[in-house]
Amino acid sequence: MKPLRLRTKLTLAFLLIDRIARLALRPLAVLAGEIEKRSDSRLDPIDAADQVGELRAITAKLNEFMIRLAQSLDGERAFATNAAHELRSPVAVALAQVQRLRIETTDPTALDRIGRLEAALRRMRGLVARLLQLARAEAGIGPASAPQDLVQLLGLILDEMASDPSRATRLQVQLPDVPVLSRIDPDAYGIVAGNLIENALQHAPADSPITITLSPDGALSVVNPAPIIALDDLHRLTERFYSQRTDSTGFGLGLYICDRIARQSGGELRLNAPIPGKTSGFEAVFRLPLAPSHQPAQAFSP
Numbered sequence: 001m002k003p004l005r006l007r008t009k010l011t012l013a014f015l016l017i018d019r020i021a022r023l024a025l026r027p028l029a030v031l032a033g034e035i036e037k038r039s040d041s042r043l044d045p046i047d048a049a050d051q052v053g054e055l056r057a058i059t060a061k062l063n064e065f066m067i068r069l070a071q072s073l074d075g076e077r078a079f080a081t082n083a084a085h086e087l088r089s090p091v092a093v094a095l096a097q098v099q100r101l102r103i104e105t106t107d108p109t110a111l112d113r114i115g116r117l118e119a120a121l122r123r124m125r126g127l128v129a130r131l132l133q134l135a136r137a138e139a140g141i142g143p144a145s146a147p148q149d150l151v152q153l154l155g156l157i158l159d160e161m162a163s164d165p166s167r168a169t170r171l172q173v174q175l176p177d178v179p180v181l182s183r184i185d186p187d188a189y190g191i192v193a194g195n196l197i198e199n200a201l202q203h204a205p206a207d208s209p210i211t212i213t214l215s216p217d218g219a220l221s222v223v224n225p226a227p228i229i230a231l232d233d234l235h236r237l238t239e240r241f242y243s244q245r246t247d248s249t250g251f252g253l254g255l256y257i258c259d260r261i262a263r264q265s266g267g268e269l270r271l272n273a274p275i276p277g278k279t280s281g282f283e284a285v286f287r288l289p290l291a292p293s294h295q296p297a298q299a300f301s302p
Helices: 002-037 053-104 108-138 150-161 186-203 231-236 242-246 254-264
Strands: 143-149 171-174 181-184 210-214 219-224 268-272 282-287
Touching: 002 053, 053 108, 108 186, 108 254, 143 150, 143 186, 150 171, 150 181, 150 186, 150 210, 181 186, 186 210, 186 219, 186 254, 186 282, 254 268, 254 282
Parallel strands: 171 210
Antiparallel strands: 143 181, 210 219, 219 282, 268 282
16 A cells, blocks of 8 residues: 555655646746747747746846847848939939940941940849849738738739730630639739749740749749759748849749748748649749638729
């Protein structure tokens, strides 16, 4: 009987100690949960009102660090945004002047130099546009308070791209007949969809078709012919500037921006190479959660 009573007492003591330890460590678990919620897009201070004295001091120091970090990040984002804005107009003016010079020049050697200069300015214009998108993505653009009709938003993006006949003939589009509602900022959706389509046009063989499909469940699929990409490279395509190290025609920002906005919108970006069920090709899938269908979509004007 005594060994049984001893085991019972030890069991009860163990359970009591475990309970006390859990209660004592609960504030740490709460603090850990609050820290886990923070990221470079959310650095608001942690509320320490209900914490014990020891944790309150730790949280105060942590909040001071996050404030300094937020100020540093805001400064970097402001600089990138301002620099891109300041560069946009001079680049546009320089490009217009070069195009005019090309029309007025007949010398073959000069025309060759003008062509290279025009290409460089076009590339710089593209980089400025990407930097502005990057600044917006890192500032937290993504979610919206009201649901948007993705069919309408994608239609506006495609209409804009259709102004270039050489591109319009390559786009094979499949849209649902019913509205697809999701809570995403219209500009954020335009940035992601535009970048995915531009990426497909840029990296696919010339004149090859680009298939764009929006499904009723909120998934945008952009497919283009491409050779198989190594798995390690595929996983790194959403890293900032990674593509620039492997492909000199890109900036290495487009897929990074898309992935960031997707996560901030509560969705996901998935890259497949080869296309599922095939032996080649590249597919980018941008999936968003659907908004309740009983809520009307917010009208959007370009």
